[in-house]
Amino acid sequence: MPHTSEDTVRLLVRRMRAGLWILLLALVLFGLKLVALAHGDGAILIGLKAVQLGTVLGMFWLLRDPRRWRWVVPAALVTLGEVSFTTAASGILEGDVSTTFLLFTIMVVATVVFLPWGARAQAITVAMTTAAAVWNAIAVGAPPSAVASPAVALALASVTSIYMAWEAERHQRERQNAAAAVAAAHARSAAEARVFAALARVGQEMIAVLETPVILDRLCRLTSEVLGCDRSHTWLWKPEEDAFVPVAGFGDLPGYAAMEAAKVPRVQIRRLLARLEREEVVQQGGDGELPSTYTTPTSIHGALRWGTQIIGIHTAGNYTRTESFTEEEQRIMRGITQIASLALSNARLVEQLEQASRLKSEFVSTVSHELRTPLHVMLGYADMLGDPAVDPAVRQECVGRLTTAGRDLLELIESTLSIGRMEAGQDEVRLEAVALAGFWSSLGQTCADIPHAPGVTLHWSEDVPEVQLMSDPRKLAAIVRNLVANALKFTERGWVRADLQLGDESVLLRVSDTGVGIRADDQKLVFEMFRQVDGSETRRHGGSGLGLYIVRRFVEQLGGKVGVESAPGRGSVFTVTLPRPRASDEAAA
Numbered sequence: 001m002p003h004t005s006e007d008t009v010r011l012l013v014r015r016m017r018a019g020l021w022i023l024l025l026a027l028v029l030f031g032l033k034l035v036a037l038a039h040g041d042g043a044i045l046i047g048l049k050a051v052q053l054g055t056v057l058g059m060f061w062l063l064r065d066p067r068r069w070r071w072v073v074p075a076a077l078v079t080l081g082e083v084s085f086t087t088a089a090s091g092i093l094e095g096d097v098s099t100t101f102l103l104f105t106i107m108v109v110a111t112v113v114f115l116p117w118g119a120r121a122q123a124i125t126v127a128m129t130t131a132a133a134v135w136n137a138i139a140v141g142a143p144p145s146a147v148a149s150p151a152v153a154l155a156l157a158s159v160t161s162i163y164m165a166w167e168a169e170r171h172q173r174e175r176q177n178a179a180a181a182v183a184a185a186h187a188r189s190a191a192e193a194r195v196f197a198a199l200a201r202v203g204q205e206m207i208a209v210l211e212t213p214v215i216l217d218r219l220c221r222l223t224s225e226v227l228g229c230d231r232s233h234t235w236l237w238k239p240e241e242d243a244f245v246p247v248a249g250f251g252d253l254p255g256y257a258a259m260e261a262a263k264v265p266r267v268q269i270r271r272l273l274a275r276l277e278r279e280e281v282v283q284q285g286g287d288g289e290l291p292s293t294y295t296t297p298t299s300i301h302g303a304l305r306w307g308t309q310i311i312g313i314h315t316a317g318n319y320t321r322t323e324s325f326t327e328e329e330q331r332i333m334r335g336i337t338q339i340a341s342l343a344l345s346n347a348r349l350v351e352q353l354e355q356a357s358r359l360k361s362e363f364v365s366t367v368s369h370e371l372r373t374p375l376h377v378m379l380g381y382a383d384m385l386g387d388p389a390v391d392p393a394v395r396q397e398c399v400g401r402l403t404t405a406g407r408d409l410l411e412l413i414e415s416t417l418s419i420g421r422m423e424a425g426q427d428e429v430r431l432e433a434v435a436l437a438g439f440w441s442s443l444g445q446t447c448a449d450i451p452h453a454p455g456v457t458l459h460w461s462e463d464v465p466e467v468q469l470m471s472d473p474r475k476l477a478a479i480v481r482n483l484v485a486n487a488l489k490f491t492e493r494g495w496v497r498a499d500l501q502l503g504d505e506s507v508l509l510r511v512s513d514t515g516v517g518i519r520a521d522d523q524k525l526v527f528e529m530f531r532q533v534d535g536s537e538t539r540r541h542g543g544s545g546l547g548l549y550i551v552r553r554f555v556e557q558l559g560g561k562v563g564v565e566s567a568p569g570r571g572s573v574f575t576v577t578l579p580r581p582r583a584s585d586e587a588a589a
Contacts, residue, residue, distance in 0.1 A: 088132035105154045111161065244269065475554040482551050491571070516569070
C-alpha cells in the first residue's frame with residue numbers, strides 16, 4: 001500500500017483483527033450448519049472449513065508481532081484468496097450459487113469497509129472473488145437466469161468497493177500531504193524562530209556598544225556560541241599593510257602576537273573575496289585560502305562590509321565536524337555578518353563624529369587664539385602710536401609691527417576661508433593655460449616680499465622654459481607661496497630655495513631650506529590642520545598651522561602628491577609632483 005503511514009498500518013491491523021473475528025464466527029456458524037445437515041460431502045466441507053480456520057489462525061499469529069506487520073497486506077490478500085476459493089469449492093459441493101455469490105458480495109463490501117488498504121489491494125480482492133464466483137457458477141452449471149441477479153449484485157458491490165477504496169485512498173493521501181505540509185510549516189517556523197532568536201541575541205549585544213574592539217570581541221564570542229563552533233575570528237582590511245589582519249578571536253586561537261604575523265595579502269585570497277562578493281557566505285573544507293593555523297575541517301566565512309566594500313572577513317569553524325553547515329546556520333551567519341557590519345559602521349560613524357567634534361573644537365580654539373594674538377599686538381602698538389611722547393623712530397617701528405601683525409591676521413583669515421570653501425565643496429579646480437615662465441617670475445617677486453629673518457636669502461630658479469601649462473594658477477600659486485612662507489618662518493639663517501623642473505609627464509616643485517628641520521616621526525603631522533610639530537616653535541615664528549594643510553589639499557585637487565625630507569638641524573625639502581598634460585594638449589592650450 002503506497003504512502004502507508006504508521007498510524008494507517010495500526011488501523012489496518014486493528015480492522016483486520018476485527019474482520020478475522022467475524023470470519024471466525026462465520027466459520028463456526030457454517031460448521032454447525034454442516035453438522036446439522038449431515039451432508040454426504042460433509043467430511044470434505046469440514047476439511048475446507050478447517051483449512052479456512054487454519055488460515056485465520058495463521059493471520060492471528062502474524063498480527064501478534066509488530067515486526068511482521070510489514071507483510072500484513074500480502075498476507076491478507078493471500079488469506080482472502082484462499083477463503084474465496086474454498087468458499088467457491090464449498091458452494092460447488094453443495095450445488096449452491098446464490099449463497100456463494102452472497103458471501104462474495106458481503107466479502108467485497110466488508111473489505112472496503114474494514115480495511116483501509118487502497119484501491120489496488122481492493123481491486124485484487126475483487127478480481128479473486130470474481131474469479132472464485134465464476135468458477136463456482138461454471139462448476140455448478142447453474143442456468144443464467146439463476147446467476148443473473150447475484151452476479152449483478154456482486155458486480156455493483158465490486159465497482160462500488162473499488163471506487164470507495166480509491167476515494168478513501170485519495171482522502172488519506174490528501175490528509176498525509178496536509179499533515180506533511182503542516183509539519184514542514186512547523187519545522188520552518190521553528191527554524192525561523194531559532195534564526196530570529198539567535199540574531200536577536202547577537203543584535204541586542206552588539207548594537208548596544210560603539211567601541212570597535214568590543215564589537216569585534218563580542219562578534220567572535222557570539223558566533224561561536226550560536227553556531228556551536230570551536231573557534232571564530234575576524235580579519236580586517238589594513239590599507240597601510242595591503243593585507244587582511246586577524247584582529248579578534250574566540251575559542252582555541254593562537255595569541256595575538258601570532259595573529260599579527262598571520263596577515264594575508266588580498267591577492268592570496270582573491271578567489272574567496274570574489275565568492276564573498278557574490279554569495280555573502282562561503283563554506284570551505286580544510287584546504288581553504290586562509291593560513292593553515294586558522295583552518296578547520298569545516299569552516300564558514302562571511303563578509304563584513306562598509307557600503308559595498310568588503311572591509312573584513314569573519315570566520316567560524318569546527319575541528320570535529322565534517323558535515324556542511326545547514327541552510328539555517330548559513331542564514332544565521334549571514335545575519336551575524338550583516339549585524340556586525342551595521343555595528344562597525346555605527347562605531348565608525350561615532351568615531352568620525354567624535355573626531356570631527358574634536359577637530360571643530362580645536363579649530364575654534366586655535367583660530368580664536370590666532371586671531372587674538374595679532375589683535376593684541378595691533379592694539380598694543382596702536383596705543384603706543386597714540387602716545388605723543390613716543391620717539392619718531394619707535395613710532396616708525398610700531399607702524400612696521402602693525403603691518404606685520406595685520407598681514408598675519410589677513411593670512412589666517414584667508415586660510416580659514418579657503419578651508420571653509422574646500423570643506424563645503426565650493427573650491428573647484430579651474431584649469432586654464434598658464435604661461436609658465438611669466439607666472440614663475442611674477443610669483444618669485446611676490447614671495448620676495450614675504451617677511452623673513454634678515455640673515456636669510458631667498459633663491460628663485462630662473463631657468464624655467466617658455467611653455468604653456470594647463471593648471472589652476474590660483475591653487476598653484478597658493479601651493480608655492482605657502483611652502484616658501486613656511487620655509488622662511490622656520491629658517492633664521494642661511495637660505496630658502498624654490499625650484500621648478502619640467503619632466504615629460506610631470507611638473508616638479510621643490511622648496512628647500514636650512515631651517516630647524518623636522519623629526520621623522522613628525523613628518524606625517526605637518527600636513528594636518530593645526531598640527532604643528534612643535535607648538536612653541538610655531539608660536540615663536542608665527543603661523544596658524546593651516547598653510548601646509550592647504551598645500552596638501554590643493555595638491556590632491558590637482559592630482560599630485562606632496563612629500564617632505566627633513567632632519568632636525570639640517571633643514572627640510574618639500575617636493576610637489578603634479579601631472580603634466582601631453583605635449584599635444586599643451587600645444588592646443
